[in-house]
Amino acid sequence: MRKIDVKELTDNFFEAIGKEWMLVTAGDKERFNTMTASWGGIGWLWNKPVAFVFIRPERYTREFIEKGERLTLAFLGEENKKIHAVCGSKSGRDTDKVAETGLNPIFTERGCVTFEQARLTLECRKLYADPLKPECFTDKAPLENWYGPSRGGLHMMYIVEIENVFVR
Numbered sequence: 001m002r003k004i005d006v007k008e009l010t011d012n013f014f015e016a017i018g019k020e021w022m023l024v025t026a027g028d029k030e031r032f033n034t035m036t037a038s039w040g041g042i043g044w045l046w047n048k049p050v051a052f053v054f055i056r057p058e059r060y061t062r063e064f065i066e067k068g069e070r071l072t073l074a075f076l077g078e079e080n081k082k083i084h085a086v087c088g089s090k091s092g093r094d095t096d097k098v099a100e101t102g103l104n105p106i107f108t109e110r111g112c113v114t115f116e117q118a119r120l121t122l123e124c125r126k127l128y129a130d131p132l133k134p135e136c137f138t139d140k141a142p143l144e145n146w147y148g149p150s151r152g153g154l155h156m157m158y159i160v161e162i163e164n165v166f167v168r
Contacts, residue, residue: 036088
């Protein structure tokens with residue numbers, strides 16, 4: 001992995017997040033979990049480069065995000081959709097995702113977890129977290145279409161500062 005300045009990023013994040021997907025990983029060398037995410041974004045807020053991600057309360061990775069200060073967003077490339085399929089459909093409570101997928105964890109200087117397979121990793125620090133609230137939806141269609149007893153709880157939104165960018 002080679003470190004680059006965040007201003008050197010040229011990715012189309014509509015494509016990277018929405019079609020390629022990403023792994024959201026939190027924890028440390030002793031214990032971590034990763035999950036596939038396809039909702040989020042990249043931008044500029046509070047004079048900082050930021051990302052925002054949405055994690056349902058049921059997700060095991062959320063426990064690690066809540067306990068720690070940092071997380072990574074790793075983009076593996078379209079060729080790794082099988083890894084995303086496992087990490088998006090199985091819980092780390094029941095499955096060793098690293099063993100099942102062949103992911104090779106590597107650790108940043110700050111102790112964050114990413115993977116050798118990642119073409120791009122954003123190392124991030126939490127700045128803000130807030131649960132989505134039913135009463136705050138000005139358009140009720142997303143609430144009706146994406147939430148409810150059979151779909152899972154409302155996501156927690158995390159705004160994270162992009163501290164480091166690594167590329168393969």
